[in-house]
Amino acid sequence: MSQPTPLVQPLLQQFQQLFFLSKLVGVLPQDLESFRTKNVLEKSSRGMWYLLGTIVAYVALYNFLIISFGEEDRTLKASQSTLTFVIGIFLTYIGLIMMATDQITALRNQSKLGELYERIQVVDERLYRENCVVDNSRLHVRIRLMIVLTFLFEISVLMATYIKLVDLTEWIAFFWCISAIPTFINSLDKIWFAVSLFALKSRFEAINATLDELVATHAKFKAWQSGAETESELILDSNSPPQYDSNLEYLYKELRGMDIGSAKNKVSPIAHSMNSFGESIKTPQKLRKTMVNMAHESELANPAKVEEKLNNLCQVHDEICEIGKALNELWSYPILTLMAYGFLIFTAQLYFLYCATQAQAIPSLFRSAKDPFITLFVLCYTSGKCIYLIYLSWKTSLASKRTGISLHKCGVVADDNLLYEVVNHLSLKLLNHSVDFSACGFFTLDMETLYGVSGGITSYLIILIQFNLAAQQAKDAIQAFNSFNETASLIGAEMENGTFSFTSTTLSPTN
Amino acid sequence: MMSGRFGGVLQCHLRFYQLCGFHTLSLPLKDWQRGGEKSWLLRGWAVCLLVAFSAVTLLVFTSNEEYLYQGDRFGQVNDGLKFCFAELAVVSIYAESLCRHRQLARFFSLYASLHHGPALGLWQQWRQHARYLIVFYVLAVTDLSLLALFWDQQIMTKHLLLFWTTFQPFICAVHLRNMQFVLHLELLRQQLVQMEQELALLADYSLFASTSATFVGFEDYVRRRLRQKQLQFGRIYEMSRCFQEAFGYSILFVLLTIYVRVLVDCYFMYYTLYQGINEKDYYMLLPGFLQIPAFIQVSQSCMYLVKRIAYRLHSIVARNSIGSSPLSLQIQNFSLQILHQNIRIHCLGIATIDGYLLTRIVCAISTYMVFFVQFMPKLTNFSN
Helix, strand or coil, X not given: CCCCCCCCCCHHHXXXXXXXXXXXXXXXXCCXXXXXXXXXXXXXXXXXXXXXXXXXXXXXXXXXXXXXXXXXXXXXXXXXXXXXXXXXXXXXXXXXXXXXXXXXXXXXXXXXXXXXXXXXXXXHHHHHHCCCCCCCCCHHHHHHHHHHHHHHHHHHHHHHHHHHCCCCCCHHHXXXXXXXXXXXXXXXXXXXXXXXXXXHHHHHHHHHHHHHHHHHHHHHHHHHHHCCCCHXXXXXXXXXXXXXXXXXXXXXXXXXXXXXXXXXXXXXXXXXXXXXXCHHHCCHXXXXXXXXXXXXXXXXXXXXXXXXXXXXXXXXXXXXXXXXXXXXXXXXXHHHHHHHHHHHHHHHHHHHHHHHHCCCCCXXXXXXXXXXXXXXXXXXXXXXXXXXXXXXXXXXXXHHHHHHHHHHHHHHHHXXXXXXXXXXXHHHHHHXXXXXXXXXXXXXXXXXXXXXXXXXXXXXXXXXXXXXXXXXXXXXXXXXXXXXXXXXXXXXXXXXXXXXXXXXXXXXXXX | CHHHHHCXXXXXXXXXXXXXXXXXXXXXXXXXXXXXXXXXXXXXXXXXXXXXXXXXXXXXXXXXXXXXXXXXXXXXXXXXHHHHHHHHHHHHHHHHHHHCXXXXXXXXXXXXXHCCCCCCCHHHHHHHCHHHHHHHHHHHHHHHHHHHXXXXXXXXXXXXXXXXXXXXXXXXXXXXXXXXXXXXXXHHHHHHHHHHHHHHHHHHHHHHHHXXXXXXXXXXXXXXXXXXXXXXXXXXXXXHHHHHHHHHHHHHHXXXXXXXXXXXXXXXXXXXXXXXXXXXXXXXXXXXXXXHHHHHHHXXXXXXXXXXXXXXXXXXXXXXXXXXXXXXXXXXXXXXXXXXXXXXXXXXXXXXXXXXXXXXXHXXXXXXXXXXXXXXXXXXXXXX
């Protein structure tokens, strides 16, 4: 474990493409040179200025976009309900807020992010020493896939919008591609989080696999020792003959005094039970001795040695949990804004889709809602991002909880008093030390949240549609009333004569 | 040997699910590891059924005929929603029975390993699976009799005929899948009940031994029994995990489909009453209403039994439990194991299938009904 050549491949080696891309578009401020040479994330003031510059540029460009495309929105307020207008204004900016949160958080976490990956490196080395190797080599495929998916979604939404919904004859149409910037930056940032989380999950799984392997080899060892034919038979441990149970039942009846009448039950239950337990009372000591002789066969047969191993694995488990918490902490605000964005955009997009089907005008930045298929794409993209993060957090949390189960399997299979004590101790520790991901503590990132969110979206959608209907009806009623008044006044003017008819006819065009 | 253990009643019902394409392991369940030679045939059959269902959905959405309600846009969207969710459920059901047969096989192999004892007679088998059988047949009879009543009483319009002939197969598939969940959970529950009883027996016995008389080696005996129970509990937990993996997605979509269907039908019930239309198809949602509680009831009893097992475990008397006697250590270990291996039936983690879910569903349905009741006058005015 000496310094110059690390024992294990550093995790960040897999992140190269992602780092260069994020550096280019301004997602991460860290130093490019030190990453290229040493695979570490180091603080860099030049990177910081570059990132600040990109923020300013993006904000300026986005505002330019809003202003240049917002001209048609001016009429919107007059023609549509105030509700649609206000929702449009509010949601136009939430993408920008989300992007700014991501970038500013990246600035804030400049040095902490590097430390996080160093901690993972240390964990990897410790795992390696426990003969528990984590395979990082597939990670870059995952990263590439995510980047490709991001590009695919962004570009297809953009292209579809260009083809169907943007007037290409105007020169301003070119700037429509700015609208993709916030979501793209956000997706890149979330790929960092998702892949790091996935790496933690695979470390938990490696620990579980090591423990399970201990159990399996011990079971084999025991099978070999007791000369049982098949391994499965021993795992099942069906060494109790059927009459054994019936004896116990019989005993039970006797104890309960169910068949008091019968003379057979006068037999002292204790003497009887001693006989029935006689199933060759296997002396555990003898078994243990032979096991110690065969210590090289199964690690679990040597409690003192395995105690150390279990202790080490649990400590690594704790450390990974801590890293998970730190990771969650680093990305807590970005995730909160992402979830808020996801919820609002999902609701708004569906609401505007409804508006569009009713032939009402919608805010210009939500023009993708005019077409149901583009809407479907946008919704898949946004919800896919949110749901994948939630799903991954949930899975990681589950994997961390499974370690306790594997630990208990070890204890039960080994069946040794010393080991039971160790397992009990560690199991309590694991129970108290589980990792749960949350967004700033507002809600936990597990699948239960999806239930609440989807319920919220449908409720709000129905309420919004109701409001919209009511507003439309009110507008129709006012129009009907106005036209009625108009015709009435026209008729009234007809009925009178001279000057009045003249004024009414001059007035009506201006109305 | 395994088929003998499983008993004819269970085999018969599994055969029925095979016919529906939900159960892609060949029967009798003996070589579940390899799936058996007939499993290819079964999977092919499942694919055929999936294609047929999807073709029906495609027909409904593309045809100009009056498959969906045409009265107003809102009703049409609602009807479409019902079909969408039903199609999703059917896809998830068949995809799972095609891809997750390994987990299902593991479920049954674990069940076979736990379920030992002499082959039971027919009557005993009926008693063993009584809960499932009652639920299954009562719901099936309700469904069929309501269908017959509907056929008899209702004057058929073209829309009704088209809609019900296309939608009823989906309903059947979803309900039968729900019954399949109930069957598997019932098998799980039986194991838990057995374990609880055996632990109760041990507890009683240890109580007797500690108060009245004891003998040499008693503690060791109880300890060994407990260890065996621990191994068994581990296997039961593994069974529940296999269940979760084999059925996770379809639990979600089946519950969603039933929920959406009940909601939409409630809406149409109110609508027909409000408009005074002579259509009596709304009482067809009664079996749908009953499906969710049937599933929730069995899943909740499974989760409740785990608590009972922990209680029974701790009522085992371990003498000199102050020191680290091997027995008390074993009890602690088992107790911790139960804490870790907490059997929790859920649909992909989104919601635990328990009474609380039912409460939430009922609340949601009533809330949406209030919305719809508000909606109705506006919609009718609007369409006029």
